[in-house]
Amino acid sequence: MTRCEDGNGTTKCGDHEICADCVLYNLLGQHAEDAFARQLLARLTHSKSALKTGEVLKREEEPFKGLFMLTTGALKTYTISEDGNEQIISFHLPGELIGLSAMGRGYHVGCTVAISPSNLCAMPAQDLEKLCAREPKLQRRLFGLATQELSRRERLHQLMSGSRAEGRLAMALLNIACRLQSHDGSSLHRFRLPMARADLAAYLGLTPETTSRHLRSWESKGMIATRGREFEIRKPNELERMAGQEHVDGQDQDKNRFNLRVV
Amino acid sequence: MTRCEDGNGTTKCGDHEICADCVLYNLLGQHAEDAFARQLLARLTHSKSALKTGEVLKREEEPFKGLFMLTTGALKTYTISEDGNEQIISFHLPGELIGLSAMGRGYHVGCTVAISPSNLCAMPAQDLEKLCAREPKLQRRLFGLATQELSRRERLHQLMSGSRAEGRLAMALLNIACRLQSHDGSSLHRFRLPMARADLAAYLGLTPETTSRHLRSWESKGMIATRGREFEIRKPNELERMAGQEHVDGQDQDKNRFNLRVV
DNA sequence: ATATTGACTTGACGTGCATCAAATGCCCGC
DNA sequence: GCGGGCATTTGATGCACGTCAAGTCAATAT
Structure with a gap:
């Protein structure tokens, strides 16, 4: 799969030329x-x-x-x-x-x-x-995308109804990291959070305060490092465990990465 | 829309005949x-x-x-x-x-x-x-069903992240009443809950105890009446308000009923 | 009827998270 | 660099809901 080379936030797609990276x-x-x-x-x-x-x-x-x-x-x-x-x-x-x-x-x-x-x-x-x-292939492709998104929503419901604040937050962080990475090929472990913490909280049904407290708690344990919206995930396994997903290493890595794309 | 006449829990569809009610x-x-x-x-x-x-x-x-x-x-x-x-x-x-x-x-x-x-x-x-x-019509119909279900899931997420226990419970009750009714034409206000309260709780991310307490509290306020799994909704407007939906009466009744089908 | 099983209710208690309030840091234009 | 506005952090407090533990009720079998 080709990718957009858009490190600086501007698309490289020309005005009158189909963008091969799009x-x-x-x-x-x-x-x-x-x-x-x-x-x-x-x-x-x-x-x-x-x-x-x-x-x-x-x-x-x-x-x-x-x-x-x-x-x-x-x-x-x-x-x-x-x-x-x-x-x-x-x-x-x-x-x-x-x-x-x-x-x-x-x-x-x-x-x-x-x-x-x-x-x-x-x-x-x-x-x-x-x-x-x-x-018809396009029709089927769109249908497939719709049912996949449905499936992710179901998984999200599972996490929202089954996890407390910490688990939801871990899930959201990993999920966003994974979605960013799967598009631009950036690292799973370092990324820039695109939204304010308050937005993240509103998405998860939490308050900004709770969100902040958990993040700082993780930071004090060395699980993550943050500077503003720049995040570094230092102990992905721990986070995955909290998000309710067992960590699988070795050959199952891919399956695991797939699981992260749950939402 | 035709309906299954299945009051006693058995389908009336014959073995070798297409069931017009199905x-x-x-x-x-x-x-x-x-x-x-x-x-x-x-x-x-x-x-x-x-x-x-x-x-x-x-x-x-x-x-x-x-x-x-x-x-x-x-x-x-x-x-x-x-x-x-x-x-x-x-x-x-x-x-x-x-x-x-x-x-x-x-x-x-x-x-x-x-x-x-x-x-x-x-x-x-x-x-x-x-x-x-x-x-192709069938293909499109299935696609439409998928995106509609997606839309309901989004609404469910909204309720799960935005409401506390009481609101979620109200939403779930109304939603189930509405879904049952839209298929068999039974009353919106009287129905038999198909699942155990513990299942309802597990669906909403609550405990059976919390669920039970809220139901009894509503009962004491005359908003609902229950006997086992038989439910009667006595003050739908109140419930709708708690589920986070304004009540609309008169000619907008249909739109309101539609809103109830959120999940 | 009586026993049995599982669903539901009720109470006492603890905790996680919301709430309110204030301090701090950060980004942006001047 | 400086100041204003917003994002984030931090603390103190209260409540909603989870947890644990009995108890009651209803359905089915004996």
Whole structure:
């Protein structure tokens, strides 16, 4: 799988040239085998948009108009509960598709905003439909992505209902590390957390205070090292144990890495 | 929408006749417009199985072999955490599809067992694939179901991370009432809870004790009435408020009912 | 009926996390 | 470099919920 070379936060995709590193290309390119599909693909991959931190991608209850593929940056989708608290439903990291869950329902639940400067490829619903009708493989691929995400959500439910604060936090950290790494090939053990700790807390149903306390406790035990949002995981096994996953070493490493991608 | 007339827990579907009341028929029937599809449909709808309480439908990590449509009864899928606790990932009620989340991944996460005597229609993967290839509408319908379930899971996450015990419990009760009703047309306000309270607790990340205490507290306030697993919801508005959903009455009733189907 | 088993309830107690409040560090524009 | 605003840390306190332990009830078998 090719990757975006976007170390500095800006995409290298040219304006009028299909970006070979773009995950969107990975998704569609392999299924685009005739002129019609290529043409659609070109339209899809060229309708790019850039968001600054805090800019809104889509608002609560907005009708579904298409999917987005995030190439660089990070977003969150959240709702505001009646008591005014922000509840984070999901984080979106580079290489991930945004909007699948709105397709069946027809409109979006929650508001999606950029939490870092982000670049996205927009995939309008009509174009997607045409392309799917023409390329059953793409249809199946999208279906597969939907059921995989469903499966990750189930695993997330498991962790949310089964773990206490420490376990949830460990799970989230490992998961984010793993998702970042699987896209840009960075290290699993060193990464920059894309979101504020308060966001992480809101995602896990915790308070920023609890989050901070556990992180500092881990730091004092030498399990992690942090400087602002820069994280270094020093004892992944311990963290994995707390996240409720047994550590497997040696040849099962891959399986283990897969498990981390649970959410 | 037609319904199973299964008041006594046994399906009325004949052995060699397509059951017009079966939800499976609702799913596939409308898309089966040629002889080939009908033939497949007949095969699908006739491979039925019955499970007694406690019998296993599929085990942890079993490879995906097909979907099931539950016609009567109820099932749960769960995993055992390393400390020996049962964590319930989902409940399956009549009219619902079982196994979607295993399609992308290729194998099942969690073990699925019957919690009441149940009847299912099995839909083998190969048959499904053939039928999908022939009937794009069916393919799209399945995709729509997957993304809808995804959307419900997101909403569930929201409730799990945002509500305390009382809110989660209210949400679960209303949700189950709504799902039961939407299949068999029974009352939203009176129903028989298909699972033990301990199962409900395990699903919500609570203990049976907490669950019991809240239920009794509601009962003492006249919000609900219970006799064993028979439930009567006396003040739905109060419950909805606790579940974090504003009550809407009058013409918005339908929208409200829809909201209840969140999970 | 009586015994038996498992589901449910109830109480006493401890703890993990939320809450409130304040201090500290960090980033950004000037 | 300096100051303002936000993110993060830290502490003190209270409550919701988990834990442990009995007890009650309901369903089924004897």
